[in-house]
Amino acid sequence: MKPRVVVVGLGPAGPDLLTRETVELLTGHPAVRLRTTRHPAAEVARAAPSFDDAYEAAGTFAEVYREIRDRLLADALRFGEVVYAVPGSPRVLERSVDLLVEAAAEGEVDVDVRPALSFLDLAWVRLGIDPFEEGVRLVDGHRFATEAAGERGPLLVAHCHNQRVLSDLKLAVEDPPDEAVLVVQRLGLPDEAVVEVAWSDLDRSVAADHLTSVYVPRLAEPVAGEVAAFAELVGTLRERCPWDREQTHVTLSRHALEEAYEVVEAITAWDAATGTDAEVDADEHLAEELGDLLFQVVFHATLGRERGAFTLADVARGIHDKLVRRHPHVFPPDGAAPPADVDVSDLGRTWEEIKRAETGRESVMDGLTDALPSLLWAHKVLRKAEAAGMPWAPEDLGAADDDPAASATEELGADELGERLLALVAAARRADLDPETALRTAAARVRDRVRAAGA
Secondary structure (H helix, E strand, O other): OOOEEEEEEOEOOOHHHOOHHHHHHHHHOOOEEEOOOOOHHHHHHOOOOEOHHHHHHOOOHHHHHHHHHHHHHHHHHHHOEEEEEEOEOOOOOOHHHHHHHHHHHOOOOEEEEOOOOOHHHHHHHHHOOOHHHHOOEEEEHHHHHHHOEOOOOOEEEEOOOOHHHHHHHHHHOOOOOOOOEEEEEOOOOOOOEEEEEOHHHOOOOOOOOOOEEEEEOOOOOOEOHHHHHHHHHHHHHHHHOHHHHHOOHHHHHHHHHHHHHHHHHHHHHHHHHOOOOOHHHHHHHHHHHHHHHHHHHHHHHHHHHHOOOOOHHHHHHHHHHHHHHOOOOOOOOOOOOOOOOOOHHHHHHHHHHHHHHHHOOOOOOOOOOOOOOHHHHHHHHHHHHHHOOOOOOOOOOOOOOOOOOOOOOOOOOHHHHHHHHHHHHHHHHHOOOOHHHHHHHHHHHHHHHHHHOOO
């Protein structure tokens, strides 16, 4: 006879909401297992083993549910039949039961799921709504960013068991709802609560527990589902792929550099293909390379989230706020209308002034990374010197007319500029000099002069 798992639900609250059948199974069956003892009705099977240890040992909920499934299958083989009790209803947001049903479909075990009262039945009454009339969608709080993608509400978000989940909900929505949401807690218990909370205070004004849900009447804008789904995928790779698990910010640094160069290469190819039959392929290639670079950004954000340092939302919010601050001609800080005319030549200086004020750096040259290639580094040094009001003016080099450095201030086309740079590299080879070091040294003198002037 095939081993069997009988799944019962502990209902939404205390023992008084259990079905008679469930009570009989929990008190009379020789092999009972509780998903968790953290439930008011678990006292009916007080002596039964639980899987609470799996929550403490595993790193993710996905690992917990797989562990529970495997141990239940082993218990079913050992005892022939085992009763498995889960909070609420076995068929409402119960991933461990889904995994058991999948195992049953593969012929490993028979699974018998018994009906139980769900927290939903209490929620509709307390909220005073008909879920069918309102079109409410039930969402798992741990998967809100992806499962609520494109939704405008109403939503009932379950499994909001701690402040981190509430914070993730809040940050997943770009344009927060204007109206308050309802936090429902411990329904069916003496201390049940339904509290109206502003979206901005969602993770601050209530103390979440394992019986907490959030009702969202409507969202102003859909959640950015594609980016959220991609961030979740990177988290899955980090969890399951041996290579991804080994990576750190340091080991990924060269990949970020390589992907950035490949984006530049794709842009060059796109520019050459514009207006030709190859333009569509060039667009696709550029989009692909941008995706590879985005993977690096999301990977680093995933590592930051693991350490509790920052998340992808923090990264996006940070650059959003920075760009707003550094474009006062677009977003005037006093709320006034943007100016009608802006002198583009002044924008670079304004950017550097705001940047210095934000960072507290003494010079526009502070924070200029030395990791850049010397040509790009020299270009940034000259740009910052000009923004500081100290543009570099080449001195008379006494060069001949055919010298590539001659007439350094004249207007050049891209091809002629490239030829002159190439000629300088050839001259450096003949003189057995390192052009990287020579250029970096010359640019450093400009940098030091600007710093010395206090700019």
